[in-house]
Amino acid sequence: QVQLVESGGGLVQAGGSLRLSCTTSGRTLSSYIMGWFRQAPGKVREFVSAIRESGDITYYAGTVKGRFTISRDNAKNTVYLQMNSLKPEDTAVYSCAARRLSYSSDYYDYDYWGQGTQVTVAS
Numbered sequence: 001q002v003q004l005v006e007s008g009g010g011l012v013q014a015g016g017s018l019r020l021s022c023t024t025s026g027r028t029l030s031s032y033i034m035g036w037f038r039q040a041p042g043k044v045r046e047f048v049s050a051i052r053e054s055g056d057i058t059y060y061a062g063t064v065k066g067r068f069t070i071s072r073d074n075a076k077n078t079v080y081l082q083m084n085s086l087k088p089e090d091t092a093v094y095s096c097a098a099r100r101l102s103y104s105s106d107y108y109d110y111d112y113w114g115q116g117t118q119v120t121v122a123s
Contacts, residue, residue: 001026001027001112002024002026002027002029002032002098002111002112003024003025003026003112004022004023004024004096004097004098004112004113004114005022005023005024005025005114005115006020006021006022006094006095006096006114006115006116006117007020007021007022007023007117008020008021008117009094009117009118009119010118010119010120011120011121011122012086012119012120012121012122013121013122014086014087014088014121014122014123015085015086016086016121017082017083017084017085017086018083018086018119019080019081019082019083020036020080020081020083020094020096020117020119021078021079021080022034022036022078022079022080022081022096022114023076023077023078023079024077025077028074028077029072029074029077029078029079029098030053030054030074030077031053031100032053032098032099032100032112033050033051033052033053033098033099033100033101033102033103033104034050034051034070034072034079034096034097034098035047035048035049035050035051035096035097035098035099035104035105035107035110036048036049036050036070036079036081036094036095036096036097037094037095037096037097037107037110038090038092038093038094038095038119039092039093039095039116040091040092040093043092045095045107046061047061047105047106047107048060048061048064048068048081048094049061049064049068049070049081050070050103050104050105051070051071051072051079052103054074055071055072055074057103058070059103059105061105063089064083064090067083067084067085067086068081068082068083068084069081069082069084070082079096081094081096083119086119086121087121088121088122088123089121090119090121091119091120091121092118092119093116093117093118093119094116094117094118094119095113095114095115095116095117096113096114097110097111097112097113097114098110098111098112099111099112
């Protein structure tokens with residue numbers, strides 16, 4: 001079982017930055033593809049970004065590419081999402097997730113989830 005815990009959310013002004021973290025106290029994350037998803041009120045959960053096990057390959061949704069950066073530190077069992085140039089439409093609950101073997105941008109392909117952290121971007 002992989003238990004994920006996110007942190008780093010909060011309230012920020014448009015144009016500001018936040019860094020989210022996702023860590024586990026259980027199994028090592030180094031063998032998992034890690035993803036970040038977000039869900040705004042009344043909207044479906046959407047893919048934000050993902051990173052391969054070694055961190056050498058990353059994926060981004062078009063809406064965040066160039067503004068967000070995903071990274072991981074396997075020695076610390078932690079995955080990060082650096083979010084810059086935030087916009088009000090980035091407001092959502094952000095969750096990290098883990099899966100093995102192959103990359104996917106579909107949330108239902110991920111096996112383990114954190115509880116989520118709220119990000120609110122004020123205009």
